[in-house]
Amino acid sequence: QKEVEQNSGPLSVPEGAIASLNCTYSDRGSQSFFWYRQYSGKSPELIMFIYSNGDKEDGRFTAQLNKASQYVSLLIRDSQPSDSATYLCAVNNRRSGGGADGLTFGKGTHLIIQP
Amino acid sequence: SAVISQKPSRDICQRGTSLTIQCQVDSQVTMMFWYRQQPGQSLTLIATANQGSEATYESGFVIDKFPISRPNLTFSTLTVSNMSPEDSSIYLCSVDAWGTNEQFFGPGTRLTVL
Numbered sequence: 583q584k585e586v587e588q589n590s591g592p593l594s595v596p597e598g599a600i601a602s603l604n605c606t607y608s609d610r611g612s613q614s615f616f617w618y619r620q621y622s623g624k625s626p627e628l629i630m631f632i633y634s635n636g637d638k639e640d641g642r643f644t645a646q647l648n649k650a651s652q653y654v655s656l657l658i659r660d661s662q663p664s665d666s667a668t669y670l671c672a673v674n675n676r677r678s679g680g681g682a683d684g685l686t687f688g689k690g691t692h693l694i695i696q697p
Numbered sequence: 698s699a700v701i702s703q704k705p706s707r708d709i710c711q712r713g714t715s716l717t718i719q720c721q722v723d724s725q726v727t728m729m730f731w732y733r734q735q736p737g738q739s740l741t742l743i744a745t746a747n748q749g750s751e752a753t754y755e756s757g758f759v760i761d762k763f764p765i766s767r768p769n770l771t772f773s774t775l776t777v778s779n780m781s782p783e784d785s786s787i788y789l790c791s792v793d794a795w796g797t798n799e800q801f802f803g804p805g806t807r808l809t810v811l
Contacts, residue, residue, distance in 0.1 A: 616798075616799070624804075625789055625802040625803060625805045626740065626789075626802050627802075670739060670740070684745055685730075685740075687740040687741075689739045
């Protein structure tokens with residue numbers, strides 16, 4: 583059974599600080615890793631993806647992947663109140679036969695940015 | 698990214714009835730997926746809607762309960778059959794537009810079963 587684990591929070595971070603969100607996964611065969619942001623009452627929005635070990639930066643967001651430790655994280659620099667949301671970590675369900683995979687999601691971390 | 702719409706956006710249904718949810722994409726996509734998000738929970742994959750073949754269901758989900766159609770590359774339906782209050786959830790379709798596993802979600806259908 584594939585599992586994706588996240589601390590549910592809430593994680594409270596002052597405005598302007600760095601928010602650090604963490605995720606671990608159980609399937610060593612997972613190849614693709616995603617961070618989604620979900621505002622209350624809305625559907626998930628893809629904000630970052632990472633496939634290779636190391637860091638990937640996109641604006642204020644940095645995704646970090648360590649496949650040996652089965653660990654993926656998301657850093658949000660210069661946190662803004664509008665970043666307050668639930669952040670979902672997801673990994674692909676690797677299948678044989680090709681084609682895109684469905685995703686296994688963690689339960690999400692509720693992030694609160696305090697003005 | 699693709700523009701995805703779902704109908705209905707919400708519905709309240711009686712126990713024992715069925716509801717069909719539609720998902721429409723503004724461009725052709727290879728893969729479409731259906732997820733469920735129960736209250737206060739994360740997303741759970743129900744099935745992959747394959748164009749031209751039967752859907753592929755995840756463990757715990759069966760075709761009799763959640764029949765899926767995928768008549769073309771821009772459209773899919775999910776039916777929730779013989780509903781019970783435990784089926785109350787948000788149902789979301791997603792698409793993988795580029796075959797990269799990067800999935801984009803529709804706005805969701807909020808279902809309440811009384």
